[in-house]
Amino acid sequence: MTLLVLLFLGSQLLCSWAESPPVVEPLSPACNDSAVEAAADLALRQINANQREGYVLGLYRIFSVQEHPQKITGSVFYLTLDVVETECHVLSRRLWKDCKNRAMHETVFGQCKATLYINKPRRIVHLHSYECTLQPVPSSSFLRICPDCPVPGCPTEPKYLETAVVSLAKFNKESQQAHHFSVLNVTKASMQWVVGPSHFVEFTIQETSCSKNESIADVSKCEPLSSELAHTGLCKGTVMDSQIDHHQFVSISCEIYDPQAPALGEREQHPGRRSQKPDKDDDESHEHHHHHGRKKNQHPHKHEHKQGHGHEHRHPSPSEASHFSPHLEKTVGWVKVLPPKVEHVSLHTLPENQKEHIDGKPVPPEKANPVPAPPDTHGVADVKKLQTDTSEGKPGLTKPATGPAILPFPEGPLQSDACPGEPKFVNVIILPLLPNPVKIAVSPGQTVTE
Incomplete structure (x- = not known):
């Protein structure tokens, strides 16, 4: 009898040891919490560092956040950022934070959903995935x-391409660069009537193999230098055709950047990565996919130039880099900029993200390399179920034994009454276009936001 009792107690003890550790439920901190502000800053830094085309994205406000503390150390933040x-x-x-905001009439705004893992004891900051969709404000606004x-x-x-070519010719003639530069891609364009039509462009440029000592009739025929050797830059050009004195006024200012060595993992082609060489049929709606790690440590430095075309050379600071664990997956994500629309647009009306080629045509599913769409959980994900599914080889938590547990991105009503956060600056045009969450009372003393 005593033996049976001991066997029973032993089996109960083994069962208790075999039970899963307590599940850590996701938290809903305030959007103005200092840790959330820091996470949003780090997420945007890494999103921008992953881009090879387009403009640096700045934070307007934190729309929502969930924090999932890990069982040992660190937290995974699920951030929705305007x-x-x-x-x-x-x-x-x-x-x-070092970049100027655009004039209100030039605003391109949108929303990013980012999943960020932060482990302070191990000095790890890793952007797991991100999805950003933006669109210019409509002219009517x-x-x-x-x-x-x-x-x-x-x-x-x-x-507008002609405007870029004409203004760049002025730069090539007057600059002290060793080689001619050619137009890489026209990125912004606008028009205004003053004493005649004025065309404004922003465009990227690349260094060619044609020496400044050579007389070049058509710079576009010059072969570009390799990416390891070529300087690149961003120019702002204006061509105004005066109808009063029938004279053409051209102005140009360029910022030149040092050659950028390939980031780790970029020496091989990765699916979805676009070449820096532009396509002549480049559509204004475009998308950038990234499946790579971060850049090597680099340090900022400036070079002085004798010529009046002021420009600056800069590399990332070592503080932008973070320790990378072999258990962390490569960052996966994209930034999509939709073409402007005539009708009123807001974040409520931004369409579902659809993968497109550079020419604007849909990409076949096998070529799109999309970020896996998380299931709609209508709120906080069922953590315990996800852990069970993972143990059976089903989609769920990502490598819980070695890496952070990544849940499906939370959808539905926000759990924090202190979200969205306050805007970081005043922009009277986009504020009415942003979602305005409604507070819904669920019980005395509690509210949720949707």
Whole structure:
């Protein structure tokens, strides 16, 4: 009898040991919490560092956040961020806090959903995935406030490419660079009527193999230098055709960037990565996919130039890099900029993200390399079920024994009454276009936001 009792107690003890450890439920901190603000900053830094085209994204406000503390150390943050394009091109490698916001009539705004793992004891900051969709504000939103502001145009129109070529010719003639530069891609375009039509462009440039000592009739025929040797840059050009004195006025300013060595893992082609060489049929709606690690440590430095074309060379600071664990998966994500629309647009009306080629045509499913769509959990994910599914080889938590547990991105009502956070700056145009969550009372003393 005593033996049976001992066997029973032993089996109960073994069962208790075999039970899963307590599940750590996700938290809903305030959007103005200092840890959340820091996580949003780090997420945007890594999103911007992953880009090879487009402009540095800046934070407008934190819309929502969930924090999932890990069983040992660290937390996974699920951030929904309202963002805007800044004046800095991603080639500059500037931090978003060091970039100027665009004029209100030039605003391109949208939302990013980012999953970020932070482990302070192990000095790990890892962006697991991100999805960003942006769109320019419609002309109808700012013409009532600024009827004389330049009207956005399509960068692929021949007139704007001509504006870039004419203004770059002035730069090539007057700069002290060793080689000629050619137009890489027209990124912004607008038009205004003053004493005649004025066309404004922003465009990227690349260094060619043609020496400044050579007389070149058509710079576009020059072979570009390899990416390891070529300087790149961002230029702002204006061509005004005066109908009063029938004279053409050209102005140009360029910022030149040092050659950028390939990031770790970029020496091989990765699915979805676009070449820096532009396509002539480049559509204004575009998407950037990234499946790579972070850049090597680099340090900022400036070079002085004798010529009046002021420009700056800069590399990322070592503080932007973080320790990378072999258990962490490579960052997967994209930034999509939709073409401008005539009708009123808001974050409520931004369409579901659809993968597109550079020419705007849909990508077949096998070529899109999409981020796996998380199931709609309508709120906080069922952590215990996800752990069970993973043990059976089903989708769920990602490597809980060695890496952070990644849940499906939370959807549905927000759990924190202190979200969204306060805007970081004033922009009277986009504020009405952003979601305005409604507070719904669920019980005395409690509210949720949706």
